[in-house]
Amino acid sequence: MVTIKQVAARAGVSFKTVSRVVNNDPSVKSVNREKVLNAIKELNYRPNRAASLTRRKKTNIYAIIADELLNVPYTFDIIRGAQEVAWKKNKELLILNINETKASIDRAIVSLLENRVEGVIYSAMCHRAVQLPDELKKIPTILANCFPINGDFPCVVPDEVQAGEEITTALINKGYRRIAFLNLNEDIIAAKGRKQGVINAFTRHGLPLSNLLIESVIIKQDDGIERSISRESAAKIIDSFKPDAIICGQDPMAMEIYFVAHEKNMVIGDDIGIASFDNWGSIPELLQPNLTTMALPHLQMGRWAMEYLIDLRVDLVHQHLPFKLIKRDSF
Amino acid sequence: MVTIKQVAARAGVSFKTVSRVVNNDPSVKSVNREKVLNAIKELNYRPNRAASLTRRKKTNIYAIIADELLNVPYTFDIIRGAQEVAWKKNKELLILNINETKASIDRAIVSLLENRVEGVIYSAMCHRAVQLPDELKKIPTILANCFPINGDFPCVVPDEVQAGEEITTALINKGYRRIAFLNLNEDIIAAKGRKQGVINAFTRHGLPLSNLLIESVIIKQDDGIERSISRESAAKIIDSFKPDAIICGQDPMAMEIYFVAHEKNMVIGDDIGIASFDNWGSIPELLQPNLTTMALPHLQMGRWAMEYLIDLRVDLVHQHLPFKLIKRDSF
DNA sequence: CTGTTAGCGCCTTCAC
């Protein structure tokens, strides 16, 4: 491997000058800069990151821990958002993919510590509470799409309530007045918040709550496994409650509704409106125009979390898609 | 940051002994090892990876470049597979997420070179030909889920032909005898191979090719944008060709078929069999039992590629899901 | 603007 000294010899300058050129120090005469640049190209020199890191105090390395527990397509956007900002700010971003096991997260933390990482985003693939090892407190850390069980880390999470309000308002604005909301399991954060949001929208628009039916169609069986009863429920609800629109907890559920509507010879968007949270991209193109979706702001969460770490900015612009930024000065 | 010397002072040994303990050198008296271990714990010492890397010749760092061009759920499995093996072999794995831009890949390569990465997996999100910069030839590289346009890198790709044979054979074994295959755009690798495989299976089972209809239902419009005409095509084909089973190029297509079948009051699995490549997980649970799917071996590709890099093993066991390993001794 | 000197924290070599 060619070193800075070899380049210096070739260019006929001291190795410090080479170092300056490599690090874009403006205080190098352009003649010398040229010479060095040529030598670098001729020798095909590449700075040794490890060596440079030993001497520098700032590593400029950040990391995102991705807890892949649930592994739905769009969640990769958190990483993408973080990466985008890191790139722009010239920071290195380590992606650490873990799973639910303790060994896995422990190993990730070892990596963080040994690499002298300067900031960490801990991101979960579904909005939930997490309990993180205390060791993470040694490094500036922000959670994305999850929040700390003890409130001991700052976090950025989607504002499910606002999402619920927005999707409902969209339907109301389209003229729908009697809405059924097939919610996810109401134990989970997203389901609780959205339910509240849907109710809020009804109240705000002066619609009677008797025109609103909310039912959880993901049920936990005795064996602990979750099962979707969306199809059966939808069929029943359409007959009994007679909604003019249905909100689904997630895309696959919307697919089921399409089926049920078909079976009942209802025309989507005409006889019945359909809206859905969590656009998984699983809805065939053909049906998309008839669907009101609310995608979660994963990209923004990633960006935001990264900007928070790098600049400690907590004054960020509110984006179109709803968010909640819970700030805690833990460092 | 606490250093090896501080640990040594605390433990009452030379810093070299500490180094030995940290690196699991067996030639340390267990009394001393204990002392060192305690000191490490008390001071909460963490080896500095960068510093250790400067002196060591082997970095043990590998990287996977993920070309996220197409961003379908299961492709992350390539990374997961690579990571699994890297973990097992105690290697660090850098995940470099790029997009189609040259700037992006160039930046990734700079990162590879500066980090003195010892091996690279270049993975594409859909099976295709890629042209990689020559600079990658300086590092042992293997492609996963894509192959080099000039044959200048080794690669591991799914065996689409075999996949076609297996899925068709599965249908034939279930008793279906007249099959329509709604293929992806036949310009793409996967579509070509699978078509051949489907034909092979027919031939092998002595079925007349007149009982097989293959049609591409993803068409490229004049404006270059691809459009799926699977639904219309399926409707027509069911009426005219009267297949007893349909093979779909991918899950979303299978969803369309479910619809069409519904509209025609056909019972899935009874009046008509459905099979699909590329299990995206977009098929609602309820319908899964009626679907014969063939998932692509992304996990295995990731594992295999990594093992190839680390051990140069090309003699790996053939797994259930079909593969093709194209080996080229480029390093 | 440039070069010298002195490290960074660790590992290698080799003598004890």
Place this chain on the structure above:
DNA sequence: GTGAAGGCGCTAACAG
């Protein structure tokens, strides 16, 4: 088994 000396490739501090 252990430790001292030396060096990895680079940057900080400072002198010129």
